Amino acid sequence: MARHVIAPVDEMPPGTRKFLEIDGRPIAVFNIKGEYFGLMNRCPHQGAALCEGPLIGLAQSKDPGEIEYTKLGEIIRCPWHGWEFDIRTGQSYCDPRRFRVKAYPAHVEPGASVVKGPYVAETIPVKVESDYVVVEL
Amino acid sequence: MNIQFRESQEAASPLTTKTAIADCDIHPARATRTELYPYLAKRWQHHLEVYGVHAYQGMMEGPPYPKAQPNASRRDAYPPEGGPQGSSLSFMQQQLLDPNNVQLGVLNPLNTGQGIRNHELSAALCSAINDWQIDKWTSKDKRLKASIVVGNEDGLSAAAEIRERAGDKNFVQVLLLSRNVEPLGQRRYWPIYQAAEEAGLPVGVHAFGFGGNPITPSGWPSYYIEEMVGHSQCQQSALASLVLEGVFERFPKLKMVMIEAGFGWAPSLAWRLDKTWQRLRSEVPHVKRPPSEYIREQVWWTTQPMEDPERREDLFDVIKWIGWDRLLFATDYPHWDYDEPSRVLPAGVSEANREAFYLGNAKKLYGIS
Numbered sequence: 201m202a203r204h205v206i207a208p209v210d211e212m213p214p215g216t217r218k219f220l221e222i223d224g225r226p227i228a229v230f231n232i233k234g235e236y237f238g239l240m241n242r243c244p245h246q247g248a249a250l251c252e253g254p255l256i257g258l259a260q261s262k263d264p265g266e267i268e269y270t271k272l273g274e275i276i277r278c279p280w281h282g283w284e285f286d287i288r289t290g291q292s293y294c295d296p297r298r299f300r301v302k303a304y305p306a307h308v309e310p311g312a313s314v315v316k317g318p319y320v321a322e323t324i325p326v327k328v329e330s331d332y333v334v335v336e337l
Numbered sequence: 338m339n340i341q342f343r344e345s346q347e348a349a350s351p352l353t354t355k356t357a358i359a360d361c362d363i364h365p366a367r368a369t370r371t372e373l374y375p376y377l378a379k380r381w382q383h384h385l386e387v388y389g390v391h392a393y394q395g396m397m398e399g400p401p402y403p404k405a406q407p408n409a410s411r412r413d414a415y416p417p418e419g420g421p422q423g424s425s426l427s428f429m430q431q432q433l434l435d436p437n438n439v440q441l442g443v444l445n446p447l448n449t450g451q452g453i454r455n456h457e458l459s460a461a462l463c464s465a466i467n468d469w470q471i472d473k474w475t476s477k478d479k480r481l482k483a484s485i486v487v488g489n490e491d492g493l494s495a496a497a498e499i500r501e502r503a504g505d506k507n508f509v510q511v512l513l514l515s516r517n518v519e520p521l522g523q524r525r526y527w528p529i530y531q532a533a534e535e536a537g538l539p540v541g542v543h544a545f546g547f548g549g550n551p552i553t554p555s556g557w558p559s560y561y562i563e564e565m566v567g568h569s570q571c572q573q574s575a576l577a578s579l580v581l582e583g584v585f586e587r588f589p590k591l592k593m594v595m596i597e598a599g600f601g602w603a604p605s606l607a608w609r610l611d612k613t614w615q616r617l618r619s620e621v622p623h624v625k626r627p628p629s630e631y632i633r634e635q636v637w638w639t640t641q642p643m644e645d646p647e648r649r650e651d652l653f654d655v656i657k658w659i660g661w662d663r664l665l666f667a668t669d670y671p672h673w674d675y676d677e678p679s680r681v682l683p684a685g686v687s688e689a690n691r692e693a694f695y696l697g698n699a700k701k702l703y704g705i706s
């Protein structure tokens with residue numbers, strides 16, 4: 201499993217997302233409230249660029265009339281037909297048995313470890329003194 | 338909301354190896370509120386500024402149900418130069434026509450001048466939309482063909498508009514909507530069918546329209562999803578009316594296209610009509626043959642939204658009843674329920690049927706060589 205340096209941390213503040221292509225695969229990395237998530241940017245339904253959709257919450261209901269709205273900002277809604285996926289797991293909320301979008305672990309690593317570790321830093325010049333967002337695939 | 342988009346849209350590859358297709362339901366939009374003014378007499382520009390537009394139902398500042406996504410459209414379909422989705426020819430070429438190798442694209446403008454209470458204004462707006470379709474779209478890209486939009490509630494002025502455009506190769510059909518003041522078979526709409534038949538143009542009936550009646554047969558629903566599935570019920574009433582009022586009998590060369598309301602319901606509607614007609618035939622003696630015969634001979638269906646049953650055999654059974662020669666592929670671009678050409682048809686369809694489905698039927702129906 202290769203690990204890829206995506207960006208210096210200060211270039212990806214909370215609420216931002218970054219689109220890139222790794223090994224021919226379209227990937228998006230999100231910073232949600234300081235946590236990082238990587239997702240395949242292709243919707244398993246009909247192939248839209250899933251990660252260009254809005255981040256919403258999860259509306260659920262135990263009984264008609266009772267609505268719970270949780271996971272605010274953690275559900276991605278496809279820009280085409282609006283299918284919803286959990287950004288942490290890639291799980292679909294529309295047809296969870298059949299559809300899931302590939303999720304890739306993403307996190308922050310200090311520059312020192314990035315420089316000596318097995319990382320692929322394609323376009324980002326890496327300096328020892330800063331932190332980097334890293335995605336694994 | 339933390340919606341973000343890429344700074345520049347991914348450029349679609351200009352070269353494509355995909356097989357040519359027809360897209361029989363594309364929605365062009367106006368980039369600005371006043372984009373139609375050059376095609377409208379000063380009198381109507383002034384009228385719009387002072388009095389606005391009044392439909393047959395209230396609360397028309399926005400649509401009665403918000404449509405799931407902005408402008409009911411794909412979020413990735415905003416043109417880079419600004420304006421609503423569907424308002425840029427170059428972006429439509431780049432996002433839809435080129436990468437999918439669309440050889441024939443049929444334009445169905447919505448929010449036109451149809452269903453407006455002032456019939457003169459309705460006719461003026463429809464005519465302006467037709468000029469605009471030539472100017473902005475069909476004259477600039479030969480793959481695109483327009484639909485003649487008509488002031489539907491005034492059959493005579495609608496027929497005049499059709500006759501004026503007849504023979505103009507920019508247009509390939511007449512466009513009506515499924516919700517009107519009365520069911521579509523009623524006499525007031527007959528001049529439209531007569532003119533279309535004379536001109537040799539199919540009449541497309543697209544879902545939507547604001548006729549002043551509740552948008553489902555059982556009243557106003559709570560949710561947008563009910564409006565979405567209600568389109569098929571509405572289309573069924575329209576089709577039953579066309580058969581039972583004798584439109585197909587009276588205009589035997591008339592071709593109707595049911596647009597954006599599914600087709601899975603067609604066989605059961607036809608079976609039910611046939612059975613009831615056997616018992617009540619004397620009420621409608623002008624309907625000389627079983628209703629299903631008119632439907633199978635004179636009706637075509639666009640595919641978006643396509644039924645998506647768990648067993649593909651169920652879909653094939655329905656299509657077999659309708660006929661592989663009756664379906665017209667459509668994406669509904671740029672709307673949010675867009676169908677991706679490469680992903681809609683399950684495996685197991687013969688080469689000949691695929692070709693008819695994606696291109697052949699449309700070329701034949703619309704007379705494109």
Ligand code: FES
Binds near residue numbers: 243244245248250278
């Ligand atoms: S392509 Fe994503 S929901 Fe259909």
